Amino acid sequence: MTLKVDLHCHTQHSDGSLSCLELIERAVEKGVNILAITDHDTTSAHEEAAKIAKLLPIEILKGVEISTVCDNQELHIVALGVDVNNHDLQLLLKKNRSIRKERSVKILEKLQKSGLEDLTLALKKIVTGTVICRSHLAQLLCSQGIVKDFQRAFKKYLGKKGKAWVAVQWQDVAKVIRTIKNAGGVAILAHPTKYKLSPTRLGLIIDAFVTAGGEAIEIAYPGLSPSDRAMLIRQVEKHDLAVSQGSDFHHPKTSWTELGAxxxxxxxxxxxxQHFNIRA
Incomplete structure (x- = not known):
């Protein structure tokens, strides 16, 4: 039996649009055997997910996607198989959520200074969990009719050249990976080509990720070209890394990021x- 595996997706606990139940039911519908819920900087979905998984033909892996910095480059690390009750892990995630909240306040201030009204209350209606992502702010700008889509939201306001750009200093990659491993998890570099780095620069980042204790990288995800995948496979071979895969699913409307695809x-x-005891 060939297992259908998706190790990167999001619920309403961060910036996904589906509830935990809706996400898992959709995964079962799509034939997924093993699913990792990896919300941004929170593990709050997993208590509910464990209860749901007992009733459905699917294995749920505990996970979380953690924002970090490596050699002045923001990265996302997917942590799989972590003990979600680990004290140090929860402290790290709490710190990241605090950083996110502070960023959102500064972004809202910059939006107001750019001529928009105070959107604080409107944002609170959009955020369904405890994690505030820039995608929530993009959704806010769209819902208010300020921009037509997420791409314009980031280009005009939220991206590095936007009117409301706010730089963030995330916790260092070595600390993040050490915390993941001490919590019994595996540290995976998420969607390596989405950081839009040159092959040389990405190679150096992967070198640093491995030096810090990183054990795997994603080599199957939306938007990855065959040539970029071949480049990532060369990095896997160079460092003897494990590989991971995932849809980075957020919304049913984005068909190009379907679960298990x-x-x-x-x-x-x-x-x-293969690191984990899978019953599927």
Missing amino acids: FGVNPESFKVVW
Whole structure:
């Protein structure tokens, strides 16, 4: 039996649009055998997810996507198989959520200074969990009719050249990876080509990620070209890394990020889910 595996997706606990139940039911509908819920900087979905998984033919891995910085580059690290009750992990995630909240306040201030009204109350109606993401702010700008879509929201306001750009100093990658591993998890570099780095720069970042204790990288995800995938496979071979895969699913309307749609041949690679005791 070939397992259908998706190790990167989001719920309403961060910036996904589906509830935990809706997400898991959709995964089952799409034939997913192993699902990792990896909300941004929170593990709050997992208590509910564990209860739901007992009633459905699916294995749920505990996970979280953690924002970090490596050599002045913001990265996302997917932590899989972590003990969600680990004290140090929860302290780290709490700090990241605080950083996110502070950023959102500064962004709202800059939006107001740019000529927009105070959107604080409107944002509170959009955020469904305890994690405030820039995608929530993009959704806010769209819902208010200020921009037509997320791309324009980031280009005009939220991106590095936007009117409301706010730089963030995340916790260092070495600390993040050390905390993940001490919590019993595996540290995976999420969607490496989405940081829009040159191959040389990305190679140096992966070198630093591995030096810090990183054990795997994603090599199957939306928008990855065949040439970029080949480049990532060379990095896997260079560092003897495990590989991971995931849709980075957020919304049902984005059909190009469907659950379970991205995978690798487990016979060709050291796949990260082999680290865990999978019953599927």
